[in-house]
Amino acid sequence: MRALCWHGKNDVRVDTVPDPKILNPRDAIVKITATAICGSDLHIYNGFIPTMERGDILGHEFMGEIVEVGGEVKNLKKGDRVVVPFTISCGHCSYCEDTLFSLCDNSNPNAAMQEEVYGASTAALYGYSHLFGGYAGGQAQYARVPYADVGPIKIESDLSNEQVLFLSDILPTAWMGVENAHIKPGGTLAIWGCGPVAQLAIKCAFLQGAGRVIALDHIPERLELARQSGAEVIDYTKVDNVTATLKEMTGGRGPDGCMDSVGLEAHGTSVDAVMDKTKQVMRLASDRIHVLREMVMACRKGGSLSVVGVYGGIIDAFPMGAAFSKGLNITGGQTHVQRYLNPLLERIQKGELDPSFIITHRLPLEQAPEGYSMFKEKRDKCIKVVLTP
The missing domain is CATH 3.40.50.720 (NAD(P)-binding Rossmann-like Domain)
Structure with a gap:
């Protein structure tokens, strides 16, 4: 598949990389239909987030269609349209049970690394360094979604991708x-x-x-x-x-x-x-x-x-x-995204919120490096870039 990969400060490239696979029975694979460049992605682009490695796939704001689910994922099926929270949360630790999803005890496989830096480990994040788990991000054609029985929210209405995409984070x-x-x-x-x-x-x-x-x-x-x-x-x-x-x-x-x-x-x-x-x-x-x-x-x-x-x-x-x-x-602190998904989706459905008004640029995934540069430099009155794989 094609994915946007980090190669160093101010150097991101769209590369051909292996397709993601189910690694755990609570995983799902999502075919991404819309993804976005976040302001916090620029901290990576500008070289201020440590523990990035060359070839890491970026992006934590994405949505798409379920194409495969693990054996323990009962709430989703192939063909479901979902938005994926940028916080990866197990749903069962004491923090998740208190709806403090971004403080999840179990999702970060590099917990020891983070404990050394911050005194405790927090939830893993998509595409946001190995300090936060080293998970591949969503500025790609496909993504593996761990704990898929907890994170993604199904979109069962005719709301457009652009109306619901930002439920993922911002x-x-x-x-x-x-x-x-x-x-x-x-x-x-x-x-x-x-x-x-x-x-x-x-x-x-x-x-x-x-x-x-x-x-x-x-x-x-x-x-x-x-x-x-x-x-x-x-x-x-x-x-x-x-x-x-x-x-x-x-x-x-x-x-x-x-x-x-x-x-x-x-x-x-x-x-x-x-x-x-x-x-x-x-x-x-x-x-x-x-x-x-x-x-x-x-x-x-x-x-x-x-x-x-x-x-x-x-x-x-x-x-x-x-x-x-x-x-x-x-x-x-990082956002407890899962806490807000249903209430905010309901407000969008009622017409109280339409987040799509912030989008100024729409680009294909292949032009993502140009999107990063434009967003950083605020060229062409750029406020928000949405990418289509």
Whole structure:
């Protein structure tokens, strides 16, 4: 089959690789009909996610048709149309039973490696390094789906692929991100970054009762799309001080909740942002945390910080004193996708959500390397790329 493979920093290629096979009776094989490039894929592309190996198949947002199932998979059959969560979860450990699916105890075969780095192992992820299991991803013609009796959700309506594809990751991520900001009805949520997750989070925030959403970025088309969804927007390159601007917009109080949808490659115009980037380039720091610092300083006392952007290592110069003194709640982590699949599918079916509005580019799988480059450089007003194998 054909699949997009990692060959090094800024080097991905569509190669011919062996077809996946059933290895466990709880496996299924999916013929992929739609897959997407995620913002967190760019962290791999840019060389910031360790333990990648040449030839690893990328991609964790995908859906398709079941073509084969293992003997213990009773809920799926050949021909079923499914969306596959990016988190691989066993369904039976104590974490899965508590619906903390991204913390699964059993799905990561490289648990010891992750325990050494993070102190504990978490769920495996498709196409996201050997630290997270080394599973082949879904930017391919076919994929093996472990624990297929737990993960995939059947799509039995006539909803289009583009309407349901993002159930695999970024729609549940956006919804959980807003939940973790603990916005009360009528409250204010500020979101750093206006990429795909943030665009969906704006919609989710209003559905969850937020009164105001303030979105920050510097890319004109992203700010405009956020504005069209009802957000107030800030171009951070055109204000002297983001924290002061947010406090002015909220009567001196600060937002009730703040969401980081950027992660370890945060941009900014301040001195600390420049220092972060310099240290990261020189390998003196693993993550750029300019956004986290701004959120701590901008958020109101007793507010909540929700971190949905990916971080990979040890952060530098975090204002813990301010976070402690202000009594801030900080919540992050990979999304417990399976928890949200049915409720969000129901909202899509009712017409309350249509995630497809974020798609700007549709390409065949063979043009995936071009899609990565375009997405990284934000060329041609690119916000979200969907690939068809």
